[in-house]
Amino acid sequence: MSTLATNAPHVARTASFALRTTQRLSRALLLDRSFRFWVDELAPVASRAELRARVLSVVDVTHDVKTFVLAPRVWPGHLPGQWVPVEVEVGGIRLRRCYSISSPPNDPHVELTVKRIPGGRVSNWMHTHLHAGDFVRLGAPSGDFVLPETKPTKLLLLSGGSGATPLIAILRDLAHRRALEDVTYLHAARSRRDVLFASELARLSSLHPGLRVVLHLDDASPRLDATQLWVLVPDLAHRETFLCGPTGMMDAVAPAFLGFEGRLHHERFVAAKPAAAASGAGARIHLGRSKRTITTTGRGTLLDELEQAGERLEYGCRMGICNTCRCAKRSGVVENVLTGAISNEPDDDIRLCVSVARSDLTLAL
Amino acid sequence: MNRTLPPHEIDAFGRELDALRQEVLDQRGQRDVDHIRSVVRTMRYAEAAGRLLLHVGIDPATFALGTGALGLAKILENMEIGHNVMHGQYDWTHDPELDGESYDWDMACAAHQWREYHNFEHHTFTNILGRDRDVGYGFLRVTSEQPWNPAHIIQPFVVVGLAFLFQWGIGAHALRLDETIAGRQSVAELWTRARPFLAKGARQLFKDYVFFPGLALVNAPRVALGNFIANGIRNVWAFAVIFCGHFPEGVRMYHEQETRDEPRGAWYLRQIHGSANIEGGRLFHVLSGHLSHQIEHHLFPDLPACRYPELAPRVRAICERYGQSYNTGRFRAQLTSVARQILENALPSRARPARMH
Numbered sequence: 268m269s270t271l272a273t274n275a276p277h278v279a280r281t282a283s284f285a286l287r288t289t290q291r292l293s294r295a296l297l298l299d300r301s302f303r304f305w306v307d308e309l310a311p312v313a314s315r316a317e318l319r320a321r322v323l324s325v326v327d328v329t330h331d332v333k334t335f336v337l338a339p340r341v342w343p344g345h346l347p348g349q350w351v352p353v354e355v356e357v358g359g360i361r362l363r364r365c366y367s368i369s370s371p372p373n374d375p376h377v378e379l380t381v382k383r384i385p386g387g388r389v390s391n392w393m394h395t396h397l398h399a400g401d402f403v404r405l406g407a408p409s410g411d412f413v414l415p416e417t418k419p420t421k422l423l424l425l426s427g428g429s430g431a432t433p434l435i436a437i438l439r440d441l442a443h444r445r446a447l448e449d450v451t452y453l454h455a456a457r458s459r460r461d462v463l464f465a466s467e468l469a470r471l472s473s474l475h476p477g478l479r480v481v482l483h484l485d486d487a488s489p490r491l492d493a494t495q496l497w498v499l500v501p502d503l504a505h506r507e508t509f510l511c512g513p514t515g516m517m518d519a520v521a522p523a524f525l526g527f528e529g530r531l532h533h534e535r536f537v538a539a540k541p542a543a544a545a546s547g548a549g550a551r552i553h554l555g556r557s558k559r560t561i562t563t564t565g566r567g568t569l570l571d572e573l574e575q576a577g578e579r580l581e582y583g584c585r586m587g588i589c590n591t592c593r594c595a596k597r598s599g600v601v602e603n604v605l606t607g608a609i610s611n612e613p614d615d616d617i618r619l620c621v622s623v624a625r626s627d628l629t630l631a632l
Numbered sequence: 633m634n635r636t637l638p639p640h641e642i643d644a645f646g647r648e649l650d651a652l653r654q655e656v657l658d659q660r661g662q663r664d665v666d667h668i669r670s671v672v673r674t675m676r677y678a679e680a681a682g683r684l685l686l687h688v689g690i691d692p693a694t695f696a697l698g699t700g701a702l703g704l705a706k707i708l709e710n711m712e713i714g715h716n717v718m719h720g721q722y723d724w725t726h727d728p729e730l731d732g733e734s735y736d737w738d739m740a741c742a743a744h745q746w747r748e749y750h751n752f753e754h755h756t757f758t759n760i761l762g763r764d765r766d767v768g769y770g771f772l773r774v775t776s777e778q779p780w781n782p783a784h785i786i787q788p789f790v791v792v793g794l795a796f797l798f799q800w801g802i803g804a805h806a807l808r809l810d811e812t813i814a815g816r817q818s819v820a821e822l823w824t825r826a827r828p829f830l831a832k833g834a835r836q837l838f839k840d841y842v843f844f845p846g847l848a849l850v851n852a853p854r855v856a857l858g859n860f861i862a863n864g865i866r867n868v869w870a871f872a873v874i875f876c877g878h879f880p881e882g883v884r885m886y887h888e889q890e891t892r893d894e895p896r897g898a899w900y901l902r903q904i905h906g907s908a909n910i911e912g913g914r915l916f917h918v919l920s921g922h923l924s925h926q927i928e929h930h931l932f933p934d935l936p937a938c939r940y941p942e943l944a945p946r947v948r949a950i951c952e953r954y955g956q957s958y959n960t961g962r963f964r965a966q967l968t969s970v971a972r973q974i975l976e977n978a979l980p981s982r983a984r985p986a987r988m989h
Contacts, residue, residue, distance in 0.1 A: 359666070583751065584756040616723050
């Protein structure tokens with residue numbers, strides 16, 4: 268055994284001890300903020316406090332879709348089909364969205380293919396303001412919309428619109444692994460000019476005889492539904508299907524899988540729907556940390572409701588001033604009873620004492 | 633003199649201020665973030681320049697410059713950045729560096745204790761005798777409505793001491809030492825409150841008088857002295873701004889029974905009559921952490937402070953329309969007024985009716 272090998276764990280332990288001690292000391296002396304400031308000032312992508320990625324290039328995919336090619340400082344790795352939280356600053360406010368990763372794991376860079384949603388704050392900002400050389404913040408890649416470890420013999424990758432992004436990652440990965448055997452890739456788009464990755468699909472299908480690419484254009488044929496799907500993919504019942512697309516399209520094709528639902532894997536990004544009751548009664552509040560769910564009575568603010576349900580919360584003024592009852596809302600819609608302001612952003616901070624539920628909520632409590 | 637408002641006018645008054653608040657909430661955005669970040673940047677560069685000059689210089693000129701730059705950095709950090717960030721004024725940005733709950737400032741007061749007694753007690757029960765412990769901090773007599781006792785005779789000297797040690801005063805305020813002396817708080821409870829304060833204070837002392845001097849090697853005494861003076865500059869400045877915001881003549885005190893079940897409009901009125909502004913230029917306002925707009929700060933403690941100067945004339949106009957006083961004056965005038973209050977109230981009040989405004 269070499270000396271180096273014997274010493275390695277010892278050296279690593281000493282180094283990590285020294286690092287931890289420095290970190291604790293800098294926090295105790297309030298120097299950590301200063302360090303982070305100078306990193307941000309001099310080399311923002313080098314930040315250790317959060318994962319940042321430099322934008323290498325921005326590529327036009329269609330008239331309203333762009334691909335952002337990112338170089339993160341480090342990358343934990345992802346599986347094809349997973350998404351990553353992306354944080355950008357729009358008008359001084361940090362906003363977070365999850366985007367499917369369109370590049371396969373073997374790609375040296377991380378690609379996000381983003382459609383410009385009318386009225387969408389993040390996608391519009393990215394299309395207009397995010398350029399090569401800028402940086403974005405990333406979270407950890409996540410999601411279980413992934414192929415099983417052994418590839419199913421017969422596969423259908425079914426997408427509508429920008430739902431193609433996780434599926435193109437799966438397809439690219441299969442092509443890289445030379446595993447494109449008996450794969451049908453069916454993509455529904457509004458029109459020819461909305462088809463994502465058209466030239467790449469053509470190239471892959473000419474290279475790989477095992478790949479069948481089917482395009483369904485809404486302006487040329489009836490909308491894609493269960494019946495249409497059976498026509499386009501007659502051996503549907505024998506295929507493991509991975510489906511991602513707009514809610515309407517996914518609902519329309521779902522009946523096709525009656526009797527073999529187990530073969531359908533899907534990815535949904537759903538927006539919170541406001542609760543019907545104006546008083547906020549009957550909304551379910553899910554407490555993420557304590558894993559509790561309570562149902563609101565509509566008789567008071569979230570603080571009142573949670574206290575009635577037996578939660579013991581920190582509060583101060585109970586009138587929206589002191590900020591003691593501030594809490595992060597992970598999802599859902601609340602209304603500020605003082606101002607009437609609606610909060611529907613994920614990860615918004617709300618004050619429980621002046622908020623009522625306008626939908627089912629998840630709170631970081 | 634303030635006109636007594638009937639309930640419907642109090643409500644209308646409150647609605648007008650609510651509308652102002654909403655207007656700022658609707659506009660809040662890039663401008664506010666740019667402002668606070670530019671203050672943070674100025675503070676960090678001043679801090680770095682101050683440390684560099686103190687640590688490597690050997691002559692009196694670099695000592696004076698370095699100490700001044702460090703004092704400036706501490707003032708900006710405590711006043712415009714720390715105080716306002718810890719009020720949650722920038723929580724909506726979701727920037728962890730501007731997050732009010734996790735911010736800790738460069739001074740002896742433990743951040744979470746300040747958030748409790750200041751954000752909650754002082755801002756909710758502003759100037760209610762017996763509820764707002766900021767009225768004289770439990771040992772000063774700043775209004776004739778507080779009972780006099782013989783210890784108040786030396787308060788002019790106590791106040792001067794407090795000015796130089798202000799950060800320790802702010803930190804120790806969380807202890808409620810006066811309540812333990814009066815027998816209303818147990819020694820065990822006092823100890824619970826004292827521990828975070830002592831821990832934070834010890835860390836600050838270590839940083840200013842061991843860690844940074846140690847880094848300077850032979851220059852250690854010079855760095856320690858520079859830190860001491862910089863802390864002192866910040867202490868005196870913060871003391872002056874804060875005393876001018878609450879203790880000049882004309883600031884009204886309240887009794888608990890008159891504030892019971894007060895509507896929002898009356899709460900706003902109390903904030904206005906319980907605070908005083910200082911007039912000055914833009915730099916003065918930033919250095920004061922915009923506490924020169926104490927009235928606007930008390931009305932809207934969670935709006936970005938850089939909005940107060942543009943709100944002030946509009947708040948004042950609303951006050952005029954409703955016949956309400958709006959206490960403002962030049963820095964020197966407000967300081968003189970505070971000094972007079974401290975001196976006058978050191979002696980027992982002559983038989984005269986309590987000041988009502």
